[in-house]
Amino acid sequence: VRLVESGGGSVQAGGSRRLSCTASEYTDDSKCRGWFRQAPGKEREGIAAILTGYGIGAGQIRYDDSVKGRFTISQDSAKNTLYLQMDALKPEDTAMYICAAGPRRWCRAASLSTPNFVNYWGQGTPVTVSS
Helix, strand or coil, X not given: CCEEEECCEEEEXXXXXXXXXXXXXXXXXXXXXXXXXXXXXXXXXXXXXXXXXXCCCCCCEEECCCCCCCEEEEEECCCCEEEEEEXXXXXXXXXXXXXXXXXXXXXXXXXXXCHHHCCEECCCEEEEEEC
């Protein structure tokens, strides 16, 4: 599965940005889709995930506390595209934003930041928030 992100760029604090991630295909081992981010000098952290498809738990969404209430993850299944709407951006949101996909267990993991549950990674798109 190939993941291609877009939408990164520069924005002032308090502003908004929408990221997109288009997947080349839909597979059983990529039903949990979400976003990581990695700031300079910091570890990669999982910030949002959504369980796609149908069946038990489909549509379930999780957020890291650092973005809860400000970021919204959504999907367009017809386009096989994932979105991350980022509002009320802060300078500390500056990072490379990386699309990720993995099996259901990633969406159910105790921590979204567990990279071992991710099977596919995008190249990332940078977001810079200036004060």
